[in-house]
Amino acid sequence: MYDHRQIETKWQKRWVESNLYQVKADSTKPKYYVLDMFPYPSGDGLHVGHPKGYIATDIIARKRSMEGFQVLHPMGWDAFGLPAENYALKNKVHPRVAMEKNIINFKRQLNLLGFSYDWNREINTTDPAYYRWTQWIFLQMWRQGLAYESFAPINWCPSCQTGLANEDLDDGHCERCGTLVEQRPMRQWVLKITAYADRLLNDLDKLPDWEEAIKEMQRNWIGRSEGAEIKFQIQGEKAEISVFTTRLDTIFGCTYVVLAPENEVLQNLKNKIKNWAEVEKYIEEVKNKTDLQRTDLNKEKTGIILEGVKAINPFNQEEVLVYAADYVLNSYGTGAVMAVPAHDDRDFDFAKRHNLLIRRVVVNGDGEKDLELAFTDEGKLINSGEFSGLSSAEARQKMSAYLEKNNCGQKQVNYKIKDWVYSRQRYWGEPIPLIHCDKCGVVAVPESELPVLLPEVKSYEPTGTGESPLAAITDWVKVKCPQCGAEAKRETNTMPQWGGSCWYYLRYLDPKNEQVLVDKNKEKYWSPVDLYVGGAEHATRHLIYARFWHKFLFDIGVVNYEEPFTRLKHVGLIMGEDERKMSKRWGNVINPDDMVERFGADALRVYEMFMGPFDQAVAWNTNGLSGARKFLDKVNHIFSDKQNLPISENKTILSLLHKSIKKVSEDIDAFHFNTAVSALMILINSISEYKQANQALPLNKEQLSKFIQLLSPFAPHLSEELWEKIGQEDSILHSTWPNYDQTLLKDDVITYIVQVNGKLRAQMEMPAEATENEVIARAQTEVTVSKWLEGKEIKKSIFVSGRLINFVV
């Protein structure tokens, strides 16, 4: 048993004193940038699951250093935003005070685990010197028309009392507090992420080292669909209804048109709609439904006919009925659809319920029999005028041409992703650096006056009025218009939590620069991030936002790469021992402080990497942690003998050492930490077996030192201690990562498997250079084999060199 407290504090102190982890750009060396998603410093501190990703990046960082890279491995705090503020409100302290206290605790906990962060580069999104640049980027977007004011209804969380982006919702509930979100029309700032939708989608293909699952989530979230927009004239009116469809080929099957109840076309047709009173009542009813009630797939589709209104299908001049129904969403496409009940499930349901005409126009080898369900496959067109006989795909081509020629529509691409609602009616965020002037309109705060400091307030509780608490600070709100000098007002909304995290990885490159966001040369040297590790929950939030901002910064020449994160790995959760998510609510939280106290940081690191595949969720098990500790004790034991043990070099073990160097090196790079640890255990077990048996070590000192190096990224404290013990003076981090010797990987003796009809019957040792004939001859003499061959004819012998021989009888 080694004294982990003594060893770990000793080395942590030395690492700080020698500035071991401080790095500078050095163009004579290759660089490697390893990044963790930075945490928001909550008051609960870290639980044992948080460091899992940090341990992995630390292992990679240490290995890369030993491989000769200049490694950037920074850490900081995502300290603005709702979580920090809600915590502060609950505990009745100022968010700044709470945040500062929490950071001290987080940093203490991280240091306890021996991470190799370069703390000289620490950043904090709430630091004015930092958020000055968050505001600066916002201003650049505003100048380019990418930030705009909108008054459309948005998601409103009644508990957090602020507007939210679509990305902040979880099944219609506030992602933070779980409250059901409402729709509220209000003034807000919106970022035009849709302008980047195509690039965000297409460039995913340029990221081969991102996990397919994450890319797929982003693709779904962006939700690109190609189709056509078609104008239906309203009979006897100048007005028209535009619909969006991806199935233009089915347009001859359109038997009615449906408008979303919020669609303004309805209001414009008020006078023509004979049953307006009823229609208005329906619109009211829908307004009072929550989004969840509306989108419940199981509910019956409601709707109301617009009496007196007919729409004209531009392809066959047919007059069709017009409905208002809430199964059509106003926020997607044009807020109106052409209903083709024969070929769309939703339209089919609605048509059945309202007894509407169902006309089939696409077939696929099944004749024209009556439909019991919508036929949504593609096929061959029928009953479609001049287009009959074409395939769906051909028809779409020709029909789009028809639309354009007749000026009644065109090809159109739609996205599910919405522009990003960027303002929050809360205190704890970056002030939006804009000024409202009666004469000049919206005016930017001059860049020389950035940052716009977040003022101190007496009450930072949300107001719920649609204004942030900042609106109450008249002294702060009142300013002179930078353009005309007249009395004007500051924008009082603040930025969301996601703002600061959209670009923090760039600030680490040059954290103290007061002139620019990041120095060009430093950016050129360190960019892009080579490895980024964090939770999968950010796939459609932070990771889309950050890619969007990065592309914008690329467009304005701040960065020189189009994609910020070359390789992305997501970390699997560590669950409680009861297999539930660790949470105070279940009382199953394991605190790393206790585990480090009992077993040591090295054991915790080894265990978390050994638990299972990195990206998979696994339940915590303290017994497993003690197993990791036993392994380290065994390691320590081998190196700690006072007397110098005799050495009798053993070729098998030497070969195993080199196989282990290969396996551990490759496994670390592939994020297969669990099998890397297992390889280290196998190696140490066989060394210690030899030691037990002969009282002689099978490897010499130099060979054994390679093992310490392999272990060092996982267990840096103990490794430094043993490294010193074997007489090394410099830190193990400055040593060179071991290489394996190809010639030592081959075994002299190979265990051959002998099968009869594919069933294992015997094993035998053969010299590596044995030929096929020798192996076959020998195999037939094995008793356990000959017994199965007796009296049978060998039809075939299958020989796999170095592995097996299989007799087919």
Added chain:
RNA sequence: GCCGCGGUGGCGGAACUGGUAGACGCGCUGGACUUAAAAUCCAGUUGUAGAGAUACAGUGCGGGUUCGAUUCCCGCCCGCGGCACCA
């Protein structure tokens, strides 16, 4: 409903491009040491039958390809994650 991932001992999990299924760890059983316990060490640990050598079965289920399938193909079942009246 759509998309993605997965299903292997009592448990976490290994298994290279089809070639010894269960590495490594936990737990459990027995033994050594000890007055005793802990720690440590040794042996065993997929199931069934057998004292044992051994035999048979076995990687969610049913088929198939192959000398040989956890791995490939077809058809299902279950679990997890994401998206979802997106036209």
